[in-house]
Amino acid sequence: MIGNQTVKHLVIVGGGTAGWMAAAAFSKLLGKSISVTLVESDEISTVGVGEATVPPLILFNRYLGINEQELMAFVKGTIKLGISFENWKNINESYIHPFGQTGKDTWAASFQHFWRKGLELGVDYPLGEYTVEYQAAVQSKFSHMPGSPLTYAYHIDAGLYAKFLRGIAEKAGATRIEGTVQDVVLDDGGYIRSIQLASGEIIDGDFFIDCSGFRALLIEQALHSGFEDWSHWLPCDSALAVQTESVREPVPYTRSIAHTAGWRWQIPLQHRVGNGLVYCSRYMSDDEARKTLLDNLEGRVISEPKIIRFKAGQRLKHWNKNCVALGLASGFIEPLESTSIHLIQRGITRLLQMFPSNGIFSGDIDEYNAQMKTEILSIRDFIVMHYHLTEREDSDFWRYCKNMPIPASLVHRINLFKETGKLFVESPYKLFAEPSWLHVMVGQGVVPERYHAVANEMTDAELKQFLEGIRSSVQKAVQKMPSHHDYLQYYCKAPEWS
Template identity: 55%
Template structure:
């Protein structure tokens, strides 16, 4: 209806803030709609970015393909390496590790996932470790990588976030984005509509727009401060609220997986790039002080320090609306989940793709806003539940932090998933959610949760047939993995880093 429409056609898009979120939005909008839009990005070199989002998931590969970004060029420019998954060390219990890989494990039947056949084989003494049936997982363990035909190896990247923003800036400017070097002094609103009218800069000039994208980080200058959108706090489930990051020189072969090493009150990341390593520690300030966390990080890094430790504060959660009036929040301006599953850049990407699908070319409709917000809320809540799973399903009770995590009440949506898998081995997931069935299975098994039963389809196989089925998959995985080159050698040939 006509009264449901606000303002006229959208021609002027203003992106407030740069960094990964701002320049990803600029790149996608300019590459797809640059011929019909005037796109400006306002950022200041004096305002630093969080800049530690160095691990990604496979959706970024597809995002780059949509934009026709050359992989070799991008990887060389960002000193990137390949990533096949995440190694969780000491999460299930002290001294016990597992890998959540990006691959498929085994072969599913239309009626039941592979885990049911594996469970039956385990009961009969016919199955090996669940990870032995996944190519990506075995390749990660053996430090191997190569591109395979028909995307036969699922992968993502480790990258330098600062260099990535710089790379996307060049890409965006090629497609007509105008960068304005300035600080935002004030946000001007239209009193009648409540929409944002312009950004007033510290130079005194104004930047008017029809649609504004808030990429101002945790400050959320537009969505949070100017429009007053409230924040939904999830710290009752996700205790961590602080991080300390630093970079070190490389000291050995770069591995194709992120390391997530559990501590008594949080966890530590280690991400290998070409020429350096990204390190950090994520922790709960309710359970440990900054000095202790910093000392633990410094005691567990390798190689010469390239930067000084930098402390970051955050609050897990999301704005109650990520699109309000004529402003959309992206990245940290819209919400934050700790980086345990490397989902920050993915959520930026999803926000951008959703905007392109619902782009208000002829004017802003409340129906579009409602649909955008509903999809965004579903996206981040399913990811939130997956992250909470890592803490809830653990055998650790050795510190107050892990005791509290294991015994906390969790959202009903997650409680159902846990109970369903524990009772039946089944995984319930929504149609468009990020993490596939195998991701849930890998983490739940990795954390020590074994289903009580399996699907009856697996019982239709006798021991000989089931043994042959499982061993055929395992042998094929081992044969393919053994033919892959070492990850570091492949990277050195494929995309050697540029200075």
């Protein structure tokens, strides 16, 4: 035990998605044991460009007792069944990374082994033919299917999501204080004792959550927790974001479209489209990035493009002393695959599980940091894989990505799949399960050289029947669904006046 003070007052520095997710969770679940204060300034804007999420957020919302229809209408949300990757493997080639299960696994071997043998038998349908979420995405359909629900996430207005959570937090007793942090006061042991605002007000606390974004006011500026730089594997360091009016019905997937020095996104909401361009400043100037983004927009621009600078990496300590960093203060991988809000959620969940009500123990700190590192490293490898497994050589950026050394853990996973078709993602802290790795590897051009012997236990006719049966059931399930647009209109249409 390294701190015996009972934690009764939790102070969150910074609002935005991270701050209000934390405030809502801690005030709702621990509100009888602790007081929660959130400090934010209207003068400091949040990054707030992330509008795509991943499926675990649905569980977070359920834990908070959030009604999905009410939330979706409030945040003007749409459904996300996956991500369309365009021009990543090669120019004018695309694939979708869908959520959900692909095919049917056995206890000895996963579905890709049966699919791989099927290729040799002339059953050469793409993996997406065996995935309900994939087919629903390309056909722009969605429904809550009884008995066999789809795995899905949301496209949301991040600012409205934070506003929605603020209502939950304040109803549960959280207090918001307007102000800008001017100083962080430490005690003799190096723990944070209080923060001082520009107004002169001093706010004492027993435990602090740093949601101050890239500034990392507490975790880095005050506690000097250190940073692990991954920009040699993830060279993109800048992004431009802009919003446009909708010109077509929203599709239930995010678009990620690679360009000569990075990629751009399109995220459809009910009332507008979020657009952005991620790039590496070594290979593309800001002016060129702005022109590339604006030249590829659909619909009237309704916001001024803003530049965000970032560096891929993580804090060496996500929990240091009596402070935990969430969101951009804890590090940033990059926007690809929409992992930022998920890592906020995971940090909150872990801190709830290890909350130091009766004092701060080194075991809790070490376990928290170890779990965060395990999960983040797996996500890092997954993102690096998108860049490295490319056949593009049309620019210096893509030549660098294709030929750069990659983490040994990723080398092993790619080689194992390429040589044997095997994928093992066994960490309890994984975000991306085997089907995700499968679709991205195959989509980027890696097809296994071999398959598991269990696939030979079926006759050729039985295997063909097995594959066709899955494909047929996928088609029948999607045929029954309404269009994504009709679903939104019926289930969670945003008010016209909002």
